[in-house]
Amino acid sequence: MKNEMPSVTSTYFITLIKDYLQGRKTSQEIVAVTAGVIPLDSEPDEEETDITHQLSDAAREMNEHFYFDIVTHLSHAEDTTPTREGLLHHLEEYVAGHLTVQELLHWATWHNMDAGETTAGIFDNIAVEYFCLDFLPKFYQQLHADKYQRILDIFRVNIGDELKEKIAILLVLEKERQSFLFFLRDFVNQRKSSEDLDIYLMSKFGMDHKSFPYMEELTNGTELSAVLQKATLLP
Template structure:
């Protein structure tokens, strides 16, 4: 039996959730995208637990089925983990002054939060797993100097990565 097609609206909201979780869009970019989409006036990014939750709540305001569809997709997706390209995007946005250190920290630590622990996936490399699961959750804040070092290290080729680069990441 053929599965019913998901409505394009649910796919649009899911793509926003996916892009934020992977790091390809910042919270500010998500808010900007949602301004053009229908949503309940009572809904505000400040009342949501995070940008991904805000997008899901906005989708539910448009149609209740959207929320359930997106929640189902999130539950079965194996690629909703922070990605190297997403970290680079967030670091650049921070250095350019488009996001705050708090917003960068919120994105960098979402994967380690208890609410999202059930949605597991595989990191693209050991460095991203180390940063998102061990380093970022205990990091008190992001400084410009730290971000510039991280950006330089993240732009280096992944394979083969020298032991010196791995050691440098661990010393940050």
């Protein structure tokens, strides 16, 4: 096999695995681009046999050194987490019907899996990290196609403020919008203190009132309906 495909090296496998982990390619796209080069199963029998394991196994079968190169490289690589570009691509593929929700969930939450495997990867976008590791695992069963489309729109707009995007993602849910509005109303009407606001913001968004991006609106008399509209990033 090595004589038939001399151009295939460990770098080939590492690039494919990173393309998947970052989100530039879905698992089905990996299967498509490797067709005729390495045998991958688009519908593995076991859920645990994801595309990264298949690629690693194929590399080991081809050349044991390839496998060790992959393990060594990925264990120190920081660019192995979902990126903004990758999340956009996966959401687009899901909305278009090319991914199942389980495939989206599996890709997004890879770093949540307790399988004794890890990399040095660190998310470089707060909103992407929040969606992948917190929001999607918690709420995916409550999300319909229109909600995924709304989240896709939030990332497409790219307002340049990850904290605002993080807030807008949660406010896609009607019950969270109502909770948000009610709590802010109580705060404005002095039925809730700054400490209470901190507890709410920390539990929902991981921030206090000092980092809350709409604090100025709350203190300058802006109508709460306008604050909510702004916070949802609706046009």
